[in-house]
Structures are given as C-alpha cells and as structure tokens.
Amino acid sequence: MATGEFAAHAAHAHAAPTSWIRKYVFSLDHKVIGIQYYFLALTAVFVGMILSLLMRIHLIWPTATLPFLGEIKPETYLSLLTMHGTIMVFFVLTTAPQGGFGNYFLPIQIGAPDMAFPVLNMLSFWVTALAFIVMIAAFFVVGGAPLHGWTGYPPLSALQSAGPGEGLGADLWVISIALFCLGALMSALNFITTTLDMRAKGMTMMRMPLTCWSWFITAILGLLAFGVLLSAGILLLLDRNAGTSFYVPLVTINGQLAGHKGGSPLLWQHLFWFFGHPEVYIAILPAMGLCSQLLSVFSRKPIFGYKAMVYAMLSIGFLGFMVWGHHMFMSGMSPYTAFAFSVMTMAIGVPSAIKTFNWLGTIWRGRLRFTSPMLFALGFVSLFVSGGISGPFLAQPVLDIQLHDTYFVVGHFHLIMGVASIFGIFAATYYWFPKMFGRMMNESLARWHFFISLIGTYAIFMPMHYLGMAGHLRRYSQLTELNYLHGLVPLQTFMTYAAFVTIAGQFIFLFNLFWSMKFGKKASDNPWEATTIEWTTTTPPPHDNFGGHMPVVNNGPYEYSVPGAPRDYVMQTDPPLAKAH
Amino acid sequence: MDLITTTAAVDAAGVLLGGHGSPDHLSADFSARLRRARLGLIVALTGVVMIFVSFSSAYVVRKGLPTLDPQSGTLVHDWLPLQLPSFLLVNTLVLLVSTLTMELARRQAAREALATEISRSAVATTSTSPKEAQRMPWLALTAVLGLSFLAGQWLVWRELAASGFYVSTNPSSSFFYLLTATHGIHLLGGILTLIAASAAYFWRRLAESRAVVVDITAWYWHFMTFLWVYILCLVKVAH
Numbered sequence: 001m002a003t004g005e006f007a008a009h010a011a012h013a014h015a016a017p018t019s020w021i022r023k024y025v026f027s028l029d030h031k032v033i034g035i036q037y038y039f040l041a042l043t044a045v046f047v048g049m050i051l052s053l054l055m056r057i058h059l060i061w062p063t064a065t066l067p068f069l070g071e072i073k074p075e076t077y078l079s080l081l082t083m084h085g086t087i088m089v090f091f092v093l094t095t096a097p098q099g100g101f102g103n104y105f106l107p108i109q110i111g112a113p114d115m116a117f118p119v120l121n122m123l124s125f126w127v128t129a130l131a132f133i134v135m136i137a138a139f140f141v142v143g144g145a146p147l148h149g150w151t152g153y154p155p156l157s158a159l160q161s162a163g164p165g166e167g168l169g170a171d172l173w174v175i176s177i178a179l180f181c182l183g184a185l186m187s188a189l190n191f192i193t194t195t196l197d198m199r200a201k202g203m204t205m206m207r208m209p210l211t212c213w214s215w216f217i218t219a220i221l222g223l224l225a226f227g228v229l230l231s232a233g234i235l236l237l238l239d240r241n242a243g244t245s246f247y248v249p250l251v252t253i254n255g256q257l258a259g260h261k262g263g264s265p266l267l268w269q270h271l272f273w274f275f276g277h278p279e280v281y282i283a284i285l286p287a288m289g290l291c292s293q294l295l296s297v298f299s300r301k302p303i304f305g306y307k308a309m310v311y312a313m314l315s316i317g318f319l320g321f322m323v324w325g326h327h328m329f330m331s332g333m334s335p336y337t338a339f340a341f342s343v344m345t346m347a348i349g350v351p352s353a354i355k356t357f358n359w360l361g362t363i364w365r366g367r368l369r370f371t372s373p374m375l376f377a378l379g380f381v382s383l384f385v386s387g388g389i390s391g392p393f394l395a396q397p398v399l400d401i402q403l404h405d406t407y408f409v410v411g412h413f414h415l416i417m418g419v420a421s422i423f424g425i426f427a428a429t430y431y432w433f434p435k436m437f438g439r440m441m442n443e444s445l446a447r448w449h450f451f452i453s454l455i456g457t458y459a460i461f462m463p464m465h466y467l468g469m470a471g472h473l474r475r476y477s478q479l480t481e482l483n484y485l486h487g488l489v490p491l492q493t494f495m496t497y498a499a500f501v502t503i504a505g506q507f508i509f510l511f512n513l514f515w516s517m518k519f520g521k522k523a524s525d526n527p528w529e530a531t532t533i534e535w536t537t538t539t540p541p542p543h544d545n546f547g548g549h550m551p552v553v554n555n556g557p558y559e560y561s562v563p564g565a566p567r568d569y570v571m572q573t574d575p576p577l578a579k580a581h
Numbered sequence: 582m583d584l585i586t587t588t589a590a591v592d593a594a595g596v597l598l599g600g601h602g603s604p605d606h607l608s609a610d611f612s613a614r615l616r617r618a619r620l621g622l623i624v625a626l627t628g629v630v631m632i633f634v635s636f637s638s639a640y641v642v643r644k645g646l647p648t649l650d651p652q653s654g655t656l657v658h659d660w661l662p663l664q665l666p667s668f669l670l671v672n673t674l675v676l677l678v679s680t681l682t683m684e685l686a687r688r689q690a691a692r693e694a695l696a697t698e699i700s701r702s703a704v705a706t707t708s709t710s711p712k713e714a715q716r717m718p719w720l721a722l723t724a725v726l727g728l729s730f731l732a733g734q735w736l737v738w739r740e741l742a743a744s745g746f747y748v749s750t751n752p753s754s755s756f757f758y759l760l761t762a763t764h765g766i767h768l769l770g771g772i773l774t775l776i777a778a779s780a781a782y783f784w785r786r787l788a789e790s791r792a793v794v795v796d797i798t799a800w801y802w803h804f805m806t807f808l809w810v811y812i813l814c815l816v817k818v819a820h
Contacts, residue, residue, distance in 0.1 A: 185625075189621055189628070192624045193621045193624055196620060197620055223627055223631070224631055227632045228631055228632075228634075228635045231636055234759070234763075238748070242749055243748070243749030244748060244749050262659045262752065263752075264646055270638075271638075271639065
C-alpha cells in the first residue's frame, strides 16, 4: 500500500539510471523489469520441464537408478508432480505473458513513458523472484518438496505429519504462494492504473491493440482472484502451524488423532477454485490477445470483429468467476448446483468459439506471411481448439465423474492451458525479440523448433485422452503393479519418447535465443511492417520509450491493406485515415 | 492576474477537498498525480475487499457447519459464542475519532498545497507567508490514535486469552484473531505512511507531494474504519 502511494511521485519522469545495479538489478524501467520477469519464467520453465522429464522416465522405468537422484520413490514422484504443476502455473504461465511481455509492451503500445507506479513495479518483480527462490528451497529441506499437488487439497496439505515433504517443504510452498499473490496483486494494480490513466492522446480504449485489452482484463482477473488465494493460503498456514481447524476435520494419522476437529476440506476447494479457474484465463488471455495481433499482422488484414473480440474476452473473464464448481463435481455437491455450474461452464464455449471463428475469419483470404511468430500463433489456435473441445465433455457432471482424476483431464488442461499458452509465449518471443534486443532470431532454427514442438506436444498429450477414457488415473507413480494398466504401458512409453524429442527441441529455442542476442541479423525499427506504436520507436526503445516526444494516435490498431493507402499498412500514429472506406 | 492564479489554486484545493474544482485549470502535473494515485488506491482497495470477502464467506460457512462428535457419533455444532471484551467499544470510538482527525489532516494538507501554489504564483506581488503558528498536528494525532487503537486491540487479545480463548481454541476465536490481525496489519501500513508523511513535513518536502500522499492515505484510513465497523458487525451477529 504505502509503496504504491509514494511510487506515484516517481511516475512521471525518473531519470535514466547510470549505475549498473540501478540499471539492470533494481531497475524502475518497465522494459528491464519485463526482461527480468521473462528470464525468471525462462529459468522456471526449464526447472519445470526437467521435473516432467523425471516423471516421464519414472512412469516407464520405475526402478531405474538415475544419476544424482538414485531411484525415484513413489513419494518423490508426488513431489515432482506438485512442484512441476506449481512452478509451471505460477512462475511460467502467469509470469511470462503478463509480467514479461505485458510489462515490456503495455506502456509502449498505449504510448506511455512507463508504468503508473514504477517503484511498485520493481517491488512486484522482486517479490515474485523471492517467491520462486522460496519455492525452489522446498526441494532442499528435510523431507523434501510437498506431495499435495499444485491444488494443495487439505487435509493432506494441512497436516505436518501427513507425509514426507508435508513438513517444512509444504510450509515453504504455502509461503511462496502467498508471496507470489502479493507480487501478482501489486502487478495487477499497476496494469489497471496504467491502462486506464496513461494512454497517449488519441488512444481511446477501442483503439487499443487486443494485446493491451488482454493484459488489462488479465490484470482485473488477477486483482480479484489472487486476494482470495492469499486468504486461503493464510488459513492453510494457520491450520498447519497454529493448530486452528479451518480446513481439517477430525482425522487420525496412523491411529493417532491429529488434534483438529470440525474443519471443512471443501472450504479450501471453494476458495482455491474461485482463484483457480480465473487463473486458467490469466494464463491464456494474454496468448489470445497476442494471437489476434499476430494473425492480423501476418495476414495483412484487419482483425475480424475487433469489438466482438473485446467483448468475448470480457465475457470469458466474467464467466470465469462463475464456474469454479466444475472442479468439484466429485465433492458431493448438490446435483442442482452442479447443473448450474455445468451450464455456466458450457456458456464459456460461446465467447471462445467467437474468438476462434474471428481468428479464422482474419486469416481467411489474407496474404499470409508464414514467419515464425505466425506459425506459433497458428499453432496456438490449433492447440486451443484441440484442448478446448474436450472442455464441454468435462463440463458434464455425469461424464466428469467418470473422467475426473484421470489422464483425460491432464491431457485437456495441458493442451489448452499449458502448451497453448506456452505457444503464445514463443510467438511473443519471436515477434518482439527484434524490438527487445535489436536483432532478429534465426528463422530456420525457429521453424525446426516450431514443428518439433507442435508434433511433439500432440504426441505427448493426445494419447492422454485415450488413457483417461480407459480409466487410467493420474498421479499414479508405478504402473507395473496394477494389472489393468499393463495394456496401457506401450502408450505411456510412446509418450515418454515423444517427451524426449520435444524437450530436445526446446534447446534449439534456448540456443537461438542467446545466439541471436549476440549474432542475429540487425533488426530495423519495424521488421514485420506492423501498425502498433512499439514499432514507431527505435530498436531497442530509449529509456522513456519515445525519445522525448509523446506519440499521438490517429488510427485503429489493425489498418492493413487499406484501399488507397500508400503502403499496405497504416500505423496508429500516421495521419488520420479518411472516413470514406 | 493574481485573481486568475488564485482561482486555479482554489480549484486545485477543490479537487482535494472533494469539491467540484475543474481539473483543467490546475497545474497539470499535480492533478494528474492525484488522479492516478486515487485510481491506484481504488484498485488496491478492491484487492483488499477480496481478501475480506474470502474471510467473511469462510466465516459464514464454518459457523453454520455441523461437525462429527466422536463420542456420540452424531453431528453437532461446535461453534462457541465468543464473550467479546467491552473494551472493543473504546477501540472503535478511538478509530472513529481518528478518521475525523485524518479528514482534518487531509484538508489541512490540501490547504497547504494551495497556499504553496498561491505564494509561488504571487511571489512577486505579495510577501505574506502562510501562518505556521496555528498549525494543528492532525497527521501526528491520527497516527497516535491509530497506534492507540492497535494497542487497544492488543489488550482485547490479552483479555480473550485470559478467558481461555486462544487462536486454536474454537473456530469463533480463530476467526476473531484472524480478522482483527489482518485488519491491524492493514492499519499499520496506514500508520507507517502517516509517520512518513509527518516526517516529510519537517524535511520540507514539496507540499503538493505531501498532499497527494496524505489524500490517498486519508481515503485508505476511512476505508479501514469502515472495514473495522463491518468486522465488528460480522462477529457481533454471531450472538
């Protein structure tokens, strides 16, 4: 709070820093903070990916002895999946699209010199970074990392003695989540205030690029959702350490009474999923905005149905808060309640379909340029549809009772929330890398990366739907002990080999990223011939983004192939278009 | 010319005082900062509201929840009504008074920003300086009242503990400690800001900057008072 108030002072013109620490570590510049967020997410995604690799190895060779780790025990497998989920959801999918690219490009795209509260912005990054360090520390304490999954259901998550990893490791997990919530709340405050208050002259809300709309709506979701998770985390911490019984009912562990009584495990589920479902949209909305942007740029056509896109995102955000109960169909909820949640959930299919058809309408008969960002944007649409189509199945309470806690759910959310959003991050990286680092990324390496990633992720996650329908439950660490799963082991083996190839493909990206920073082709100010404001400024942008003058906006964000215009694109800052067309 | 600048400055103060001053006339920088800070505060308070909404819904759910009694094997209600110390009323009164002094401090800071603006624009024509002698230390007084409230809350906790209600004794006491502590931490943030703003007066920081900080701290403070009354109603309804 207090920081936000004082940060207001610095909002106008903080001078360009000269010392190395102020420039690269404790920087107030939204561009540096954006890059810091991006590299935090990049570190996190490789940690999360290694964890998933270990899980895949364990699933098909459960007794293998691994270098450094030895044999993976069932409880280790559970802590791997907990940490994989937590790190990926919070420190990658929430951090990179919003904290990374949002921080870097929201102010530039709306024509502002910086975020509204730069000190608060710096603070939100460092709190998030601290949260990541605390989370990683959970691996290295007695008992290791927690076992309770990224959803942290009590009583397992609320009792110190519930298993190895549920002691100090779980405490660190809760503290890390609480810190992350604080960082996310501060960041949401900044994004909302910046969007509402710092737009350049002529930049009306309905002239904002859809990327800005998506960051803005994501920030609103974050503001409303992370406070609830923070509260839930505080209650969990009290149950764990102060002997309260918010969540823990009368339970015995190994015949011993745990000392709690009367708490409701379902209370956690309600609070958690009231956050958890909007969180899904926090991860995917920025990718949607970006995809809309890229499809328009590389089809050389205006986005199909700009207003419909905005209203679709707003209604997805709104409905996202009404559907948390569909994660709890198995909790014994009343069939009437389940029905209401089910209908609301399927209603989200409508704005989602509007967006999908608008994307198709945008590329329809466009002059497509198959650059690497465009490929990833198209990949995003493909994954969004493939992952989304299983949504209406899971939204049926009756079907969900069959499919709940099976690999079907794992396949569903990895495609739509995980990989689709990751494809958005990749697309953003290839698209904005020239502006951020002044050089182009290598296009052939990017193509290899794209095709390996697309085919690889389908090979990993599509078979999961079949596993789920065959009744294969998730979170099982050892498949060789259960007779009915024997027939499914070949499919699991195939998925593990697919994971090897896909993960190897990600190192192409990593190499391309760092190699291109040093040796890539020099980028011009507007290499993609795009219209939005970030392409009017120099590459990379100066400290105040525009070198002393403030942009004035005359046109909408998607003026491509305008009849009679001298070029096939009209920039937002170009002289106003005649109203005739 | 004097008249025009004075009008502009009066407008500036009008915005701060909650009047209908038109922002077009003021120093653009000042009014923009004020608007941005207030917008940021509204957004921040929305986040705070969500935290208390979560606690409230947990409170209501847990209060109505029957639990299994292991002896009899039946469902019972285990919510013990809390004997709230009457000292809470004194605390409430202190906080209500503090919200008044906070408002006076806000108006004072606005007037000082206005006076600075006038003296800056009229420095060539008049030599009168703002009266310093009769300046009431409203900010400091508010901070002291806020600290007294927190000290009072501490006494309330001591009294509850003395009567056998600890954090883990019963859900009713767990929630009481949780709600009061969360509110207290939020109020402490306000107090720290007030202390910083009071210190800024002695360091001769710009009156306008101080006015912005004091303004949004005041709205924050009013909200904390309102929140306290709400919490009190929530836990009182339990009886």
